[in-house]
Amino acid sequence: MMTYIVRRAGYTVAVLFGVNLLTFVLFFAVNTPDDQARLQLGRRVTAEAIERWKAEHGYDRPLFFNSAATGAARLTDTVFFNTSRRAMNFDFGRTNEGVNIGEEIRQRVVPSLLIGAQVFVLAIGAAVLLALGLALFRATNLDAVGVALLVAMMSISTLFYIIVGQFVVGRVLQLAPVSGFAPGSRAEAFLVLPIIVLVLSYLGPEARLFRTIFLEELGKDYVRTARAKGLSEWLVMGRHVLRNSLIPIVTSSGTLLPAVITSTIVTETFFAIPGLGNFTIEGITQQDFGIVRAMVFVGSVLYVLSYLIVDLVYTMVDPRIRLH
Amino acid sequence: MKPVLLWTDGVVLALLLALIWYARSVAKTPHLASTWRQAFRRPLGSAAATVLALFAIVGLLDCLHFREALPLAPGEERAWSPETLSALDAVLSHLRANHETTYSRPLALFGYEKQTITLADGRFERNYPRLLHAGTTLTGSGEALQEQWRKDVTRRSLFGLVAGALVLAALTLLAAFWHGLRMHSAAEAPRSALAAAVRAIARGQTSLPVRAVLITLGIVCLTAGPVISLSMQYHVFGTDRIGNDLLYRVLKSIRTALVIGTMTTLVTLPLSVGLGLVAGFVRGWIDEVIQYLYTVINSIPYVLLIAAAILLLIVFIDAHPDAFPTSAQRTDARLFFLCVILGLSSWTDLCRLVRGEVLKLRELDFVQAAQAFGVSDQRIMRVHLLPNVMHVVLINVVIRFSELVLAEATLSYVGVGVDPAMASFGTLINTARLELGRDPVIWWTLASAFAFLFALVLSANYFADAVRDAFDPRAARLGGR
Numbered sequence: 001m002m003t004y005i006v007r008r009a010g011y012t013v014a015v016l017f018g019v020n021l022l023t024f025v026l027f028f029a030v031n032t033p034d035d036q037a038r039l040q041l042g043r044r045v046t047a048e049a050i051e052r053w054k055a056e057h058g059y060d061r062p063l064f065f066n067s068a069a070t071g072a073a074r075l076t077d078t079v080f081f082n083t084s085r086r087a088m089n090f091d092f093g094r095t096n097e098g099v100n101i102g103e104e105i106r107q108r109v110v111p112s113l114l115i116g117a118q119v120f121v122l123a124i125g126a127a128v129l130l131a132l133g134l135a136l137f138r139a140t141n142l143d144a145v146g147v148a149l150l151v152a153m154m155s156i157s158t159l160f161y162i163i164v165g166q167f168v169v170g171r172v173l174q175l176a177p178v179s180g181f182a183p184g185s186r187a188e189a190f191l192v193l194p195i196i197v198l199v200l201s202y203l204g205p206e207a208r209l210f211r212t213i214f215l216e217e218l219g220k221d222y223v224r225t226a227r228a229k230g231l232s233e234w235l236v237m238g239r240h241v242l243r244n245s246l247i248p249i250v251t252s253s254g255t256l257l258p259a260v261i262t263s264t265i266v267t268e269t270f271f272a273i274p275g276l277g278n279f280t281i282e283g284i285t286q287q288d289f290g291i292v293r294a295m296v297f298v299g300s301v302l303y304v305l306s307y308l309i310v311d312l313v314y315t316m317v318d319p320r321i322r323l324h
Numbered sequence: 325m326k327p328v329l330l331w332t333d334g335v336v337l338a339l340l341l342a343l344i345w346y347a348r349s350v351a352k353t354p355h356l357a358s359t360w361r362q363a364f365r366r367p368l369g370s371a372a373a374t375v376l377a378l379f380a381i382v383g384l385l386d387c388l389h390f391r392e393a394l395p396l397a398p399g400e401e402r403a404w405s406p407e408t409l410s411a412l413d414a415v416l417s418h419l420r421a422n423h424e425t426t427y428s429r430p431l432a433l434f435g436y437e438k439q440t441i442t443l444a445d446g447r448f449e450r451n452y453p454r455l456l457h458a459g460t461t462l463t464g465s466g467e468a469l470q471e472q473w474r475k476d477v478t479r480r481s482l483f484g485l486v487a488g489a490l491v492l493a494a495l496t497l498l499a500a501f502w503h504g505l506r507m508h509s510a511a512e513a514p515r516s517a518l519a520a521a522v523r524a525i526a527r528g529q530t531s532l533p534v535r536a537v538l539i540t541l542g543i544v545c546l547t548a549g550p551v552i553s554l555s556m557q558y559h560v561f562g563t564d565r566i567g568n569d570l571l572y573r574v575l576k577s578i579r580t581a582l583v584i585g586t587m588t589t590l591v592t593l594p595l596s597v598g599l600g601l602v603a604g605f606v607r608g609w610i611d612e613v614i615q616y617l618y619t620v621i622n623s624i625p626y627v628l629l630i631a632a633a634i635l636l637l638i639v640f641i642d643a644h645p646d647a648f649p650t651s652a653q654r655t656d657a658r659l660f661f662l663c664v665i666l667g668l669s670s671w672t673d674l675c676r677l678v679r680g681e682v683l684k685l686r687e688l689d690f691v692q693a694a695q696a697f698g699v700s701d702q703r704i705m706r707v708h709l710l711p712n713v714m715h716v717v718l719i720n721v722v723i724r725f726s727e728l729v730l731a732e733a734t735l736s737y738v739g740v741g742v743d744p745a746m747a748s749f750g751t752l753i754n755t756a757r758l759e760l761g762r763d764p765v766i767w768w769t770l771a772s773a774f775a776f777l778f779a780l781v782l783s784a785n786y787f788a789d790a791v792r793d794a795f796d797p798r799a800a801r802l803g804g805r
Contacts, residue, residue: 014616015616015619015620015623016623018616018617018619018620018623019620019623019624022620022621022624023624023632026632026633026636027632027636035639035643151782151785151786151789152778152782154726154781154785155726155778155781155782155784155785156774156778156781157730157733157734157749157753157777157781158730158734159733159734159737159750159753159757160753160770160774163753163756163757163760163770166760167760167765171760171761258625261625262625262626262627265625265627265628265738266627266734266737266738269738270757280628280631281738281739284631284635284738284739284740285739287635287638287639289635292628292631292632292635293632295628296624296625296628296629296632299624299625299628300623300624300625303622303623303624303625304623307623
């Protein structure tokens, strides 16, 4: 087990290195520091101003290989090495307005995680319950109507859920604040609406998938045996089918986790919640490469970590899995 | 008139040719033909395909671009209008030209906001302005105008319904002829053969679900009829902030959605299938490298990857204005690159699936036999493995279509989707969001965008289901995803 975790962690670091290299190429090789300086300072600037801007941001060295230096400094005295080393320590420098990006991220991670974690748990829970219900009534009209409804729900853009949710709950019924955020105990009031909206938008695809998983499990021999013993349908479903379906459910939940991270990015801006997603959108609209690059890195860390967690949970749920 | 081939037009037309070629090769391959027939044999699959085909026709019309010649003064050289139009614009010229000044409700005669109007005697008045292009034949005022409006709208709707019903009847007759030709020999009396065909269709006893297709077409005809008839005199879906007809904007959005849904997968196919085949078949360090590559790309949230790439693209287009002389070319280039970027960040799923399938296939006897005969690796991959993973590819392509169409809406909202000037469901929804906050509520932008996007994605989903069930019988037995 231990060696597996170590190996897996090693691979994670390798992947993060790859992510870092890729984003670096995207941000510095395609769009050189000179271009970025011009973007910030305007088109008509002197060569000295550009040099000064590059020096301020530490971009005045070669990108990958410093032929002027000697020894190890040939590789370390470069833009790539320095930005990577700082990124690994979650030090992303400052935004164009001079705000410390790392500090900003530390503050903003709380609301984002609150939304993400609750949406993930609630969406899976609701989908499992719904799918279980449909599987109980399989091959009836109720099941057919239910599946048709799920497909219809899948076909609605998340944006509609958000806009209509804000309009109905926030404006017409006035049950929850339309947007905004307050830290601490009042946070939940602001988070209720985004969480409900996101859970609804995931219900369609997830419940449909889980229903298939249940039906597949229902066709197996042990279910027939359980029924032959005279167990009630509820017991068969609850005790046997549900437990054995957990493995595929955990696997598919793993693929949901990144999706949740992505959609919180969009949702936060709609609800004006000062989370990581909102920060990213700010970076995009202000064309601030520092923010976007930092967020790509942080997002990838979250992704990779979530994959790692799913893998570990997987081994706990299914004792048959031998790790190597 | 000078034809213009935008980049995405070229891709779409190439795609159409490829589709025709594929259809012909399917027709020649009995087992593929029977599997496809299986997909269309389900009523829902056929109905969904019908709706998709209608969307595709609108989208294709919108892909034939041209620039009109400017009126020629004597001795002047021939010049072209800077505006790039499409065949769809030509068909909808009355919708495109009928600008109002600002918002108006669906079918309204008057504007949404009070404006200062100059009266005939030179005095000013704050009131709702009469729309310039709605109900121009109605001359009354006050109550009488309302009465006229009611009558006119009813008359036009009824006319549209009747026209729609006639088209539907013609289609039914056509279908009955076709079915009668297929089912009955020429020796039978033609009248009774036709009647038998109509009966078979009505009872749903045809081999392909003609009835479902006709019902779908019927719904489309009976809604499109009144809409078309009303659109001659009214803004059926209302107008947007700068007075554009919304029906026109929604119809223009279809092309964007279709291009994103199809072109993106087209970009991914060589990468995902090629790399998946090689990784699964050759294995060893190449497999490790490819796996590492897609894990890395998969580890970056795609919205962020796209945001970063689009940001770079905007800077690039700004820096090279002479490469894109017309605004249509600029917006089109952005759409093109959006598809490429979306594709480059999303080939990983299919690649993993193909790799897994090849890992299974390469142990099977026919591959082993081919290897024993000394067939080259390249040839094994092309001749023996590729056709056998095509069903995985196909299922993935149709399932991804609806996801991509929805993704466009989200990306355009975030500001990293298509150019804000381009008509798309994303840009429509984006504006609709702020409009809902106004009082009285402007709901028609959201409603019309929703109706079309929902119809498109829903039919795509149902079609994907039918295709998947036909090509993956195990899923069909379970009747789910």
